[in-house]
Amino acid sequence: MRRMSETLFPTLTDHDALERGAVLAPRFGADGLLAAIIQHAETGEVLMVGWMNAEALRLTLDTGVTHFWSRKRQEIWKKGETSGQLLPVREARIDCDQDAVVIKTIPGGDGGVCHVAGFRSCFYRVVEDGELREDPASRLP
Amino acid sequence: MRRMSETLFPTLTDHDALERGAVLAPRFGADGLLAAIIQHAETGEVLMVGWMNAEALRLTLDTGVTHFWSRKRQEIWKKGETSGQLLPVREARIDCDQDAVVIKTIPGGDGGVCHVAGFRSCFYRVVEDGELREDPASRLP
Numbered sequence: 001m002r003r004m005s006e007t008l009f010p011t012l013t014d015h016d017a018l019e020r021g022a023v024l025a026p027r028f029g030a031d032g033l034l035a036a037i038i039q040h041a042e043t044g045e046v047l048m049v050g051w052m053n054a055e056a057l058r059l060t061l062d063t064g065v066t067h068f069w070s071r072k073r074q075e076i077w078k079k080g081e082t083s084g085q086l087l088p089v090r091e092a093r094i095d096c097d098q099d100a101v102v103i104k105t106i107p108g109g110d111g112g113v114c115h116v117a118g119f120r121s122c123f124y125r126v127v128e129d130g131e132l133r134e135d136p137a138s139r140l141p
Numbered sequence: 142m143r144r145m146s147e148t149l150f151p152t153l154t155d156h157d158a159l160e161r162g163a164v165l166a167p168r169f170g171a172d173g174l175l176a177a178i179i180q181h182a183e184t185g186e187v188l189m190v191g192w193m194n195a196e197a198l199r200l201t202l203d204t205g206v207t208h209f210w211s212r213k214r215q216e217i218w219k220k221g222e223t224s225g226q227l228l229p230v231r232e233a234r235i236d237c238d239q240d241a242v243v244i245k246t247i248p249g250g251d252g253g254v255c256h257v258a259g260f261r262s263c264f265y266r267v268v269e270d271g272e273l274r275e276d277p278a279s280r281l282p
Contacts, residue, residue, distance in 0.1 A: 019257055022272045035176050035190055044185025049176055049241040061268060094273065095263040096255055100190040102264050114237055116160055122236040123243050127202060131163045132235065 008054040012098075019096050026057060027099045033069055034099050036060075038113060041090040041104040047113045048122040050079070057101070064089045066103055084109030112140050149195040153239075160237050167198060168240040174210055175240050177201075179254060182231040182245040188254045189263040191220070198242070205230045207244055225250030253281045 012018045012025035028034050033051040040047055050068035052060065056076055059067040066087035070077040080086035086108040093102040107113050112120040124138035153159045153166035169175050174192040181188055191209035193201065197217055200208040207228035211218040221227035227249040234243040248254050253261040265279035 020275075022274070024268060024271060024273055037178055037187055037190065039185075039187060044180075046178055046180060046187065046243050049178065049236065061271065092268040093264040093276075094266055094268060095190065096257045096260075096265070100263075101268075102187050116237045119237075122241075123234040124237070125235055127165060127233040127235060127242075130165060130202065132165055133163070134161075135234075 008058045018098055024094065025098055026054070026094065026101070027097065028054060029099065033071075034101065036066070036068065037100065037102045038066065038087060039102055039104050041106050045121055046123055047105075047107065047120070050077075052101070060089060060103070061092065066105065079113075080108055085111075085113055087113070110140055149199045159239055165235065166239055167195070167235065167242070168238065169195060170240065174212075175242065177207070177209065178241065178243045179207065179228060180243055180245050182247050186262055187264055188246075188248065188261070191218075193242070201230060201244070202233065207246065220254075221249055226252075226254055228254070251281055 010023060010025050012023060017023060018025060026034060032053045036050045036052045038047045038050065039045065051071055053069040056067040056069045059076065066079050066089060068077045068079055087103065087105040089103055089105060091104040114122045118140055119138050120140045121138045124135055125132040126135050151164060151166050153164060158164060159166060167175055173194045177191045177193045179188045179191065192212055194210040197208040197210045200217065207220050207230060209218045209220055228244065228246040229249065230244055230246060232245040255263045259281055260279050261281045262279045265276055266273040267276050
């Protein structure tokens, strides 16, 4: 997969072009991946973090539906294909050094993203005094 | 640093405890790091993504001020120490499998987080038709 990234996206070596230019030239890590933050387009809630290789990012941008690289299964993962929790791309952003993206979406299906049943967001636990407390507001209605 | 993580946080092997329990047992990657998403506590805007090793996460939780691990400099990075853009922790959340955190904050100093001057958020470029467009709304006032 890593070899493919060269053909799927250009590589920029110029620092200013990378940070201020109009060319999408994502920088994948040593593992060939970048972090993709999934954010609810209306509430702003951070729903999950996934990982994309070049092919997953290309598929996400070309189809308008979020694809990840599953580190566990080592394969392209069209999120929601079985659960119905598809993540249509309302907006995609990339950061200054082009090694992380934010995808704004409104999840399909039951409106959740987490594999832990009943939770809309994977970030359903708040750290309080060193312990974790489940936030009922992170639950699906 | 990776050796230290064993003494700074417990390790959970039980799947249910990891996902539903009250014990904070972060899972750092092969590189000893986890992704930390910095979100504005009031607007919900995703401001940046940083990386934390066990020591950085421990410092963040113990001091209430966000610390990262600088991959470039290979050292603990108290964000804002020189720029004034400190990131006080208003809320910290961890995800289902405890390998990513969200820190809600209101940045200090000029209110921005990005090293690219003038931008409040690192995610100041929107992907549109395969090209990047700077979003004036990501600028500092």
